[in-house]
Amino acid sequence: MxxxxxxxxxxxxxxxxxxxxxxxxxxxxxxxxxxxxxxxxxxxxxxxxxxxxxxxxxxxxxxxxxxxxxxxxxxxxxxxxxxxxxxxxxxxxxxxxxxYDLGIDPGLIKDGVEDHLQRYLSEQIDRIGPGSKLIRREYPTAIGPVDIMALNADGEHVAIEIKRHGGIDGVEQLTRYCELLNRDPLLAPVHGIFAAQTITPQARVLAQDRGFECLILDYDEMKGREDDSLRLF
Missing domain, CATH: 2.70.180.20 (Protein Yojf; Chain: A;)
Structure with missing residues (x-):
């Protein structure tokens, strides 16, 4: 430079x-x-x-x-x-x-992106309801991976779509996943949860009309709940 x-x-x-x-x-x-x-x-x-x-x-x-x-x-x-x-x-x-020789820059590291939200929610899966269990992140389907697949307290499958800012497109994406997953008798019934830091009013209305639950994610609060039980210091 x-x-x-x-x-x-x-x-x-x-x-x-x-x-x-x-x-x-x-x-x-x-x-x-x-x-x-x-x-x-x-x-x-x-x-x-x-x-x-x-x-x-x-x-x-x-x-x-x-x-x-x-x-x-x-x-x-x-x-x-x-x-x-x-x-x-x-x-x-x-x-x-x-x-000046600045060397190689590692690039911008963003905090609070969808991958971070997905990781924290998978580690704190009880946020979707007491007794819930994680099946896996990035659950594969023929039309793309579901962000999180889990089981609720009743043992029924729950597909979770995560966005930073939830809009109608995200609800439509979750709809496609749930329609496909519910064709599998080994998975059905599959419920849907639309999770985001913010959700537009239009997206919330559409999600509720489709029978999905809306979940607001507080990133700072989720980050503060990181499990440190296995740390020595």
Missing amino acids: RVIVADCSAEYSGRLSASLPPAKRVLLIKADNSLLIFSELGSYKPLNWMAAPCTLKDVTPDSVEDADGPAPEHILRVCADKTSDVLEVSLYHVYSDTT
Whole structure:
């Protein structure tokens, strides 16, 4: 990662045209040659940028002043590989030009995604009712895996569909699973539970009309109930 702080201007040409007048800004140049221009104020988005795949060239112009002011010390010219787009950044005075090796980034790890909800609910299956037992997560069917298959206190099968934000599409998905599973005499009757952190009013009405139970999942509270009985410390 190369970070440049400089007085600069920029011209973008190609499918659209845009320009930035001279001002002090921060330039980020990544290992793939993509270049982003940031200002002190404004949102997190860059003022202008060229995304990879692209080619970057550092050009030293002739030191000749024109009517618009002094010539730039350097010009960074970034050309898109697949289009005619060009971003040209003129650097008039460079305050800092530093390169860092950031290494390989492991990526963003999200907390509270559907897989986490599924794991916690499988470990806390009593949330669907006292006496319930887990059969398995990702229960296979011919049209895809059911998030959780369980038995209720009466020994009847329960198919659970889990979403972060439950909408009508999730109810329809649970409907397809239950219709298929109830064709198997060894499983029927199979009840359905639609579980989510939030459920839209329309989805709740549809789920109840289909005979499904709606279950709101409090992720923070579920996370706080992690079983630590086998931990030494």
